[in-house]
Amino acid sequence: MKLTVQFVATAAVLVLASRGAHGADVKVIANPSVAMKAVSADDLKDIFLENKDLLGGAHVEPVLLKNGAAHEAFLSEYVGKSDAGLRAYYRSLIFTGKGAIPKDFGSDAEVVAYVAKTRGAIGYVRSTTDTAGVNVLAVK
């Protein structure tokens, strides 16, 4: 019994730690035209699934990393889809005319540069990335 309790407690700590690590590994960034300091996880998911294109009354546009740990962490934590699942989803939007495939970039620096110059752009990068020129949004 004691062993079981220890096992469950350890597993719970690992799961929580891993969830925390995902959240901590990624920061959400936005063009300064997005006059918000925080975004809800619900809205973030809707923005990246193109169900929502307004945030605080301003038009927003999702921007993706092509791959990497931050990309996987963001999708798992906030979008609830794998990379393949998300790309299939975007293709389903394209081939019904209901959406577009967002811009994606191979590096954090490219994402920051694009978000900095593009009105309404919202992206994500590793938490250690220099984010000068963009706003960092807290996720509620």
Add this chain to the structure above:
Amino acid sequence: MATPYSGGDDVPNLAVAARKCPNHRRAPEEASNFDERDHMKRFHRCMSIAVLATLAFASASSAQDFTVFNRPVQVHGFASQGFAYTNHNNFLTMNTTNGSPAFTDGVLNVSTSITDKFRLSAQGYTRKVGQLDDFRPELDFAFGDYRFTTWLGVRAGRVKTAIGLYNDTQDAEFLYTWALLPQGVYPLDLRNAMIAHDGVDVYGRISLRQIGKLNYTAYAGKRTFDDRGGYYTFASDLGMPITAESGRAVGWDLRWSTPLKGLTLGSSWTDLTQDRKGVFTAAGFVPGAPYTGLSSPQRTAVGYGDFQRGRWDFSGEYRASDYWLNILVDLPGVPPFPWNGSNECWFLASTYQASKRISVGIYHSNLHVDAPWNPADTASNHIYDEVGAFRYDINRFWTAKAEGHLMDGYGDIFSTQGFYQRSNPDGFKPKTNMLVLRTSVTF
């Protein structure tokens, strides 16, 4: 429900007429072999273009995005090629008992945002499936989409019709583990019956706070018809070819993202009208006698669900279709008679993403025909299909699939779904096993 017209001495007998139809006397093997040689030539040409285009775009994925008048334009497309082999019964008008590659389709899509709220999208589609469609290009959709806010948008033009889980995405087979979607619910040969409408959609996404979110679509418009598709083909087989067809569609789709993570539930309803004109060619009628077919009524009610958890996905859909066509024959003394193509169909499916590149799945598809022409023929009132599928993603743009089908029954001559008299002139066997291979490229 009323029983369908069952033949008699004083009115034309459709079944006799169908058997006497000139189409049934054609040498199907010879015709099919010719069709397939011809198909292979066209196929090689189309696939060469598709592969070159795909490689070009895939090798420089940014090439699909460019700007015109400072607005972003995206160009996308896909092409797929299939092969089907059956032990009995030729399926989908292909010569599948010998193995058939006459199973090709492709799409080219262009879209742009004119403003933050206004988008334009258009898509062309072409296919050849056995003797259906013959690579004739068609406008799949072309519409303007103005999104006022998250909960209200309007689309106008030719719009894909939102019915059930997959109606609007059924051609994009690379989205699924399956080589063929459940044919009881999404019959490949009859895709054009409800694939799109020329009209207006109102749509949006509404927050239900703690109980999730609701996507809605309501639509009204003119139906689109395909004069080389399944309906025209089997009407011709019956000796009553269609010369003109029109109708309207109204309906709605509700899709609820429930509070339970990964669970989506939905419902659709559509009401169709149909005004069909044709001329009898079968010897059971007076050849050349015109007829009119009027819907009375045609409605489809749908319930569906999808549950995604980790690597697993479970989905299911149920449809009940009332499909009545009142046939008015322009002959003295011949009363109008009803054509009942009503049915119920459903599927249950499960897929598992075994690795980044491999997924597997199974489904059961079920079609029940309400009023088969010959109730004594116990294989004509249903098609049951047990399916196992394997998918391998060669890369992000290229997929390959293998799928086995165990089919029981062949459905009714008035609600043909895959089993056509013209490609099975000696009649149908009650059971059909089928292997389907399919590969697709997309950019």
